[in-house]
Amino acid sequence: MRKYKLSHIRQLEAESIHIMREVAAQFENPVLMFSGGKDSITMARLAEKAFWPGKIPFPFLHVDTGHNFDETIEFRDQLMDHLGVRLIVAKVQDLIDSGRVKEENGPNASRNKLQIPALLDALEEHGFDAAFGGARRDEEKARAKERFFSHRDEFGQWDPKNQRPELWNLYNGRKNHGEHFRVFPLSNWTEMDVWQYIAAEEIDIPSLYLAHEREVVEREDTYLAKSKYITLSKEEEYEMQTVRFRTIGDMTCTGAFKSQASTVPQIIEEVASARITERGNRTDDKRAEAAMEERKKQGYF
DSSP states (O other): OOOOOOOHHHHHHHHHHHHHHHHHHHOSSEEEEOOSSHHHHHHHHHHHHHSTTSOOSSOEEEEEOSOOOHHHHHHHHHHHHHHTOOEEEEEHHHHHHHTSSOOOOSTTOOSSTTHHHHHHHHHHHHTOSEEEOOOOTTTOTTGGGOOSEEEEOTTSOOOTTSOOOOOTTOOOOOOOTTOEEEEOTTTTOOHHHHHHHHHHHTOOOOGGGSOEEEEEEEETTEEEEOOTTOOOOTTOOOEEEEEEESSOOOTTTBEEEEOOOOSHHHHHHHHHTOOSOGGGGBGGGGSSTTHHHHHHHTTOO
């Protein structure tokens, strides 16, 4: 008898698709949080395959800080048109304009933390009871504590010491009124797995991930792209470098690094030999030892 054996990439794909279908079965109003990065792009492909030949049965939600790369927004809009899904955009600028949140000042000012109230407002406004996220356990130590089904209380807060056990492939989505779940189908994936999946599926990616020439400034052992959102000190100046990005977030906190990897196979080779973590070039994670965990406890992605 011929043995049927899946590669580890297809095993991960099957696990993620199973989780997405579980959410569709257990929850009334799920949403997929979309940033335009490689992980949320992978999630979009998994959702497409999970419910094929039907349409993806939930909308996508992008929390827009207003400090995104132009390439990210352009790619986002093209992908939404291709998938035919409804995109909801929660704008941080609207909260700033209303006086609900206050923008940071200074050379390292960031809107990263301001995404929290924008996200929580959007979840409450639309009544979402489950929100898919593209976080992976290998990214950062706070994310390593997450379950697939991560419970949030009525204030959208996360308690890492009060999560439900997950036995085998059984997931407990029971909740009280006003509570919701964050669901992470990519939890068991690594950065390498994501890139190998992108290669296998021939998924389009934003050009930011590929090596390109860009004006950057070196700050805190990373390169920040030139933008109107960054204030240079007297000692700093922009220089032209060939760089690429391993993660995509705000222009104010997403660092690039020197690279010649201009194709996905070359990126895979580069990731295989990397000695710096994927989020090692994110200045928002360098603010404190437990920066990510503190943000997550308040309702961050």
